[in-house]
Amino acid sequence: MGRFTDMDDDEHRLPEGMQRIGYDADTQRYTFRDANGNLFESEPGSRYGELRPAGFETPQSTSYTPPEDIEERNHAVDRNHREAMRTMLPFALLIFVFLLLVFRGVNGSFGMRADHGTSQVLDCHEGGRHIRVEEGETCWAIAQSHSLGVEELLGLEGNEDVDCNRLRVGQAMCVPV
Incomplete structure (x- = not known):
């Protein structure tokens, strides 16, 4: 009731x-x-x-509306639209920042490759050179293409920070010449 x-x-x-x-x-x-x-x-x-x-x-009411009235109504609608946008802007900004932080937390790099725009400098041992990991490559495939085992590849100077479980496209690695 x-x-x-x-x-x-x-x-x-x-x-x-x-x-x-x-x-x-x-x-x-x-x-x-x-x-x-x-x-x-x-x-x-x-x-x-x-x-x-x-x-x-x-x-x-007649369907005829003088043009002055139409213009006046259009200006009123524009003013109301601007006021509404001004009211909603802080909330939209908060949502944008929140989503940006979520993507940053999930991706770690705002959707770009981690090394994009920065050059990762590796100090490869003498007789070694650095390569960039390409899409679809694994530590095992890189080691096999250079006649090495995975443990030998990871043991090379400059590969101390390489984690085969978290290999990223564009990541630099040292390989023998």
Whole structure:
């Protein structure tokens, strides 16, 4: 049961002597009768708005709108749009920063390759050179292509920080010449 069920009936909302007697679904108008028997209609879609005598039509607005009014309305809409954007901007900025931090935490590099834009300097031993890991390569494939085992590849000077389980595209590694 609702909180204000005693206010659901018409006697609390209508003037003394007025009674709602019908509803026309086609025109969406309620019909009321006063104490003298006069009939009144509500505005379309309004249950308790202004009442007017039944049978009298309200003048319909013309479809012609002067250009000055249109321009005035356009300026009002633009002002409201700017105010709404100004209100929403701090929240959008917070969401953007939050998503940026989430991507940073998940990816570790904002979606770019970790070595993109920076040159990783390796000090390979004499007789060695550095290569960049390409997509699809593994430590085993790199070691086999240079006639080494994985342990020998990781044991070369300059490969101390290489973790084969976390090998990234573009990562530098030392290999023998």
